[in-house]
Amino acid sequence: xxxxxxxxxxxxxxxxxxxxxxxHGIIHRLVAEAIEELGVLEKTVGVCxxxxxxxxxEYFNCDMIEAxxxxxxxxxxxxxxxxPESVVFTYQGDGDLAAIxxxxxxxxxxxxxxxxxxxxxxxxxxxTGGQMAxxxxxxxKTTTTPFGRQADVAGFxxxxxxxVATIEGAAxxxxxxxxxxxxxxxxxxxxxxxxxxxxxxxxxxxxxxxSTCPTNWGLSPPEALRWLKEKMIPAYPLGExxxxxxxx
Amino acid sequence: xxxxxxxxxxxxxxxxxxQINPDVCAAYPITPQTELMQRFSSFVANGKVDTExxxxxxxxxxxxxxxxAAAAGGRVATATCGPGLALMWEMLYVASGMRLPIxxxxxxxxxxxxxxxxxxxxxxxGARDSGWIQLWSENAQEAxxxxxxxxxxxxxxxxxxxxxVCMDGFIISHSIARIDYLEDDPVKNFVADYKSxxxxxxxxxxxxxxxxxxxxxxxxxxRAQHEVMTRVKDVVLTVASDFEKMSGRKxxxxxxYRLDDAExxxxxxxxxxxxAKDVVDSFRERGVKAGLLKPRLFRPFPYEEYAQALQRLxxxxxxxxxxxxxxxxxxxxxICSALYPLAQRPAAVNKIYGLGGRxxxxxxxxxxxxxxxxxxxxxxxxxxxxxxxVKE
Numbered sequence: 001x002x003x004x005x006x007x008x009x010x011x012x013x014x015x016x017x018x019x020x021x022x023x024h025g026i027i028h029r030l031v032a033e034a035i036e037e038l039g040v041l042e043k044t045v046g047v048c049x050x051x052x053x054x055x056x057x058e059y060f061n062c063d064m065i066e067a068x069x070x071x072x073x074x075x076x077x078x079x080x081x082x083x084p085e086s087v088v089f090t091y092q093g094d095g096d097l098a099a100i101x102x103x104x105x106x107x108x109x110x111x112x113x114x115x116x117x118x119x120x121x122x123x124x125x126x127x128t129g130g131q132m133a134x135x136x137x138x139x140x141k142t143t144t145t146p147f148g149r150q151a152d153v154a155g156f157x158x159x160x161x162x163x164v165a166t167i168e169g170a171a172x173x174x175x176x177x178x179x180x181x182x183x184x185x186x187x188x189x190x191x192x193x194x195x196x197x198x199x200x201x202x203x204x205x206x207x208x209x210x211s212t213c214p215t216n217w218g219l220s221p222p223e224a225l226r227w228l229k230e231k232m233i234p235a236y237p238l239g240e241x242x243x244x245x246x247x248x
Numbered sequence: 249x250x251x252x253x254x255x256x257x258x259x260x261x262x263x264x265x266x267q268i269n270p271d272v273c274a275a276y277p278i279t280p281q282t283e284l285m286q287r288f289s290s291f292v293a294n295g296k297v298d299t300e301x302x303x304x305x306x307x308x309x310x311x312x313x314x315x316x317a318a319a320a321g322g323r324v325a326t327a328t329c330g331p332g333l334a335l336m337w338e339m340l341y342v343a344s345g346m347r348l349p350i351x352x353x354x355x356x357x358x359x360x361x362x363x364x365x366x367x368x369x370x371x372x373x374g375a376r377d378s379g380w381i382q383l384w385s386e387n388a389q390e391a392x393x394x395x396x397x398x399x400x401x402x403x404x405x406x407x408x409x410x411x412x413v414c415m416d417g418f419i420i421s422h423s424i425a426r427i428d429y430l431e432d433d434p435v436k437n438f439v440a441d442y443k444s445x446x447x448x449x450x451x452x453x454x455x456x457x458x459x460x461x462x463x464x465x466x467x468x469x470x471r472a473q474h475e476v477m478t479r480v481k482d483v484v485l486t487v488a489s490d491f492e493k494m495s496g497r498k499x500x501x502x503x504x505y506r507l508d509d510a511e512x513x514x515x516x517x518x519x520x521x522x523x524a525k526d527v528v529d530s531f532r533e534r535g536v537k538a539g540l541l542k543p544r545l546f547r548p549f550p551y552e553e554y555a556q557a558l559q560r561l562x563x564x565x566x567x568x569x570x571x572x573x574x575x576x577x578x579x580x581x582x583i584c585s586a587l588y589p590l591a592q593r594p595a596a597v598n599k600i601y602g603l604g605g606r607x608x609x610x611x612x613x614x615x616x617x618x619x620x621x622x623x624x625x626x627x628x629x630x631x632x633x634x635x636x637x638v639k640e
Contacts, residue, residue: 054363065378066363069278100306100335128277131286132303143288144277144303154303193467219275 001176010036014058021214021221023178024052024120028059030184031091031118034191035062038199044087044114044216045079047072049096052126056091070101073108076115087117087198095125098158102134105164105206112169116194119160119206122213123232130216134158137235144217158233161208165241171203173242179228183238190240196248210236250495251429257388260427261327261353261413267299267435270351271322271442274302274313278332278573279365280417281355285327307332311339311350317347320458321447323399326350329417330357333371338377339375343410344379344455344473349402352380353395356518356569357417358604366605367417369517369552369570373578374474381411381471381480382547386503388425391415393497394544396430399439400487408445416519418605427532434494477548484545490556501550503542504557506532509545510539512620513558513594517543520601520608524567527613538617543579551586554597558587560622561594565616569602576633595623598633612637 010032020026035044044062048054050069067075072090080088087103097105099120105235108115124142125131132142132149135157139148165173172194176187194205210232212224219227255263255310262284265273273292292301300317304310307328318324328336333354343350354372372382383398384393391413407445415421446455461469481501488499505525507513516524521542531538541557558564563573564587568577575581587593599616602608615636618635623629 050363066361069335086419095277102305125277128279128282129286131277131282134305143286144293144301146290146293153301 007051008032008036010041011059012061014136016059017055018052019215021084021212021224022052023211026178026184027118027187027209027211028056029119030178030188030191031089032060033188034195035087037192038087038195040087040195040199042136043085044089045083047076047079047088047090049090049092051093051096053091053093053120054127070096070099071104072096072101073104073113073115073117077108077111077113080113080115085239087243088118089118089195089205091118092119093126093131094119095127096122098134098160104232105160106167109170109204109206110168112171114198114201114203117204117206118191119208120211121160121236122206123157124213124216126213126216130213135160137231159236161241168205169203170242171244172197172205174206174240174248175208175210175236175238177228177233177238179210179212179225184194191248200248202244202248208236210238249424251431253427253429254424255388255427256283256422257391258284258299258355258413258422258423259287260392261395261415262291263429264392264435265325266291266428267432268323268325268396268399268439269297269436270299270325272300272302272314272317273326274304274310275319275326276304276307276310276328278307278329280357280367280421281327281329281353283421284355286372301638302474307335308339311336311343313359314341314350315343315346315348318343318350319346319448321444323442324348324350325352325401327353327355329355330359330365330371333375334359337375339478340375340378340380342458345542347408347476348406348410351395351398351402352410352412353391354412354414355417355421356414356525364604365417365422367419368605369568370602370603371568372412372414373484375412376547376578379409379477381409382545383411383413384544384546385413385415385420386518386521386542387420388415389427392427392429393491393495393499396435396438397487397491397499400490401480401483403443404483405443405445407476407483409476409480414518419519430495438490438494443468480548481545481550499544501545501553502557505540505542505543507538507539507541507557510560511537511562512617512624513539513541513561513564513569514616515541515543515558515579516611517546517569519581520567521570522615523608523610527610527617530614533619536617536621546579546582549582549586554586555590558583558594559590559592563596563620564594565597565599565620567599567601567616571600571603580633595627595629597623597629597631600633600635601637606637608637
């Protein structure tokens, strides 16, 4: 019998540790499938964050290096400069990328490094237990904003894709979500495109993926998907903020 | 009246901060410190304190915000651990160089790589030269008591220096233990109202903090920092004496356990000292004169007092929960420096234990005491520095 489908070779057999209803697993699969489909698995190096995805080196079936908190884009830059023919990606959450690592993210784009960043935004510090992140929505309850985030004391949500899209060295900047099958397919296309931008040497590419955190949001997995749609997408609109002229 | 509670080390320190009610706390979550500032931020949210809490984007910014707040004239506290303390590095020297009395809880954690979240002393030992006072705590009670005393020490007008209060990550920060809390009013009276010294925007006495000072005066500035450190010891003892009057709990520069007539002894910091004390007892029951010294004030290091406490030993083992790779463990180096001026000094060995949260078990202390018995008998040290509790 012909094989109709099979699991991606871009992931190992290791069982994921993520909480029920967390969409990290979907995003891992999309990234792994993209790497496999582009035929670059053997020349891909991933850079792991600190945060829920810290064990990404256990899951991606390619060489991985663990970065200090927030430093993944700088580490990726070093890897890419020594191995310019390789495909280098960072996989980072919002605690890692949009807080402690904001400077690295801005400057990797400013330098136009030919790497790809997969940015998983769930509007909360997940691994440390649900504290407010820079991406936390106004009014959103977290363990450090138990009555909801108030702008006067805790500021406003940081829109990373829009921010990075203003930088000349950024070639492809987009925001997607993984809350519905349709959005998952769009996310896959965006991740493929981001890697293609890198492979064609066009500059820095970043895919922001709106993700759920049922555990720290205090919602069931279906409720979390609804919350993503009803609360997150209005605050973080989906779409391409920057793309190479003439397509990829 | 004391309140008895069963709490984690993190919770105990957060409670101390609630009672003290600092003007500003800037913090960033990092395991295993996260719970501490999270609990404190709930005090802020519930109106239990008046503190301005700043949820910054990194520890480098956390300490920077603390520097700004302290220079502006506020009473300031924060907390961190491991890589967070490492990221604060640059700002630690700024805080001490500006003589800003910031108090920081350090929940001791290992440093990468490999990545590890568990308790060892690499973080604070790495910061030992930064000009901060360091108080170390065996358990939640000591962490709570040291935090309260730290404000008085830091803000003492003879010194005005930042203080870090260390406790072991997870082993103490996350274990629930019995603790005697003090009532709020005595604590508030003990730390008293904050006295701002040289605040910003004092228009009659305008000033700048941290200006460029090159070869003409930098050297003298640093000598002044050295000299103020020599006054810390007396302040720590004075504050401890006042604290004892309030609480009934006695603190000194270090704690000795059955050391007065001991022939062999262990020097060990923090939670592992509790384990080692039990082993001292079991050796004493067998007629072996074993003892223990647990440092409390590690920076500045009171060399003469340590030498006096240890001089009668025949052999001493210094146990370090961090390593200075290519050198000896940091506590060992200090103890040897303390002992060197003595005409007759104990033989000394250095054991590295418990890195990255590896358990320190009674059998480890027993093996060390057994080796010390042999050294005391023969006068011969086979290996000066050695890792113990290693899986071969």
